[in-house]
Each structure stands twice: as C-alpha cells, then as structure tokens.
Amino acid sequence: MTTNVKQMMEAANAAVPRITPAQAKEMIAKGSTLVVDVRDAPEVEKSGKVAGAIHVSRGMLEFRADPETPYHDKNFAKDKTVILYCASGGRSALGGKVLKDMGYPNVYNLGAFKDWAESGEAIDKPIEPDM
Ligand SMILES: O=S(=O)([O-])[S-]
Secondary structure, eight states, X not given: OOOOHHHHHXXXXXXXXXXXXXXXXXXXXXXOEEEEEOSOHHHHHHHOXXXXXXXXXXXXXXXXXXXXXXXXXXXXXXXXXXXXXXXXXXXXXXXXXXXXXXXXXXXXXXXXXXXXXXXXXOEEOSXXXXX
C-alpha cells in the first residue's frame, strides 16, 4: 500500500495534537518537557530557536530519539513531554508521528517557529551550527 504527503499529514495531525505558543509555554513551565526544533541548520542559524529547545534536524530525529542507536541524544526520554516545531508545522507533525510510533506517549506539535517568535516568547540566538 502506498501513501502520499496529504495522507501522511492527516495521519500525523490526528496522532499529534497541535498546541499554541501559550499552551507550549505552560507545558514548559511544568518541567520535564523537551522542545525540539526539527528545521535544518541554516534555518535555525538564521532565526534562533525557542529558548531551551534542542536542535535535531528532521533527518536525524529517529536516530537521536532511539537509545539503541549510536546517535542517541540523552535529552530524549519517553517520560518527558516532547514538543516539536518547524517552519510551518509540517515536519514537526510528521516527526511527532514518528516519535509516537516509537513509543513516545506525550508528543505535541507547536507548529511554526514564527508564531512563537511573534508571540514575544523567549528565543535563543544565535544558534551553534550543528546537525
Ligand atoms: O515542514 S514545514 O512545515 O516547516 S515546510
């Protein structure tokens, strides 16, 4: 069975709740939250990222999230609330669905970085060039 982007986005959006910057801020304040910027490095370097977020490009997400791979990032833990965002909410939806499929129970899509920035929320800037 094949699929396409529209179907993948529908499945992702059904599995990963969309949250507003205000809701994300509330979750972050509660603690035990991991915020992940899944954009590519040049995008992050240009705009900065959500304060305290880690940057994991969409292409590396599965590898960083899985403790069985040599690329695992210790920030990823299944007991944390994970909030992803990107430029418009597409990659963060698809990435969030993958995390859910990998057994992360609490995953949310913050959507577009621009919405966070325009809400006047805290930003880390500049960004170290990484993956
Ligand atoms: O993946 S995207 O929504 O940032 S184009």
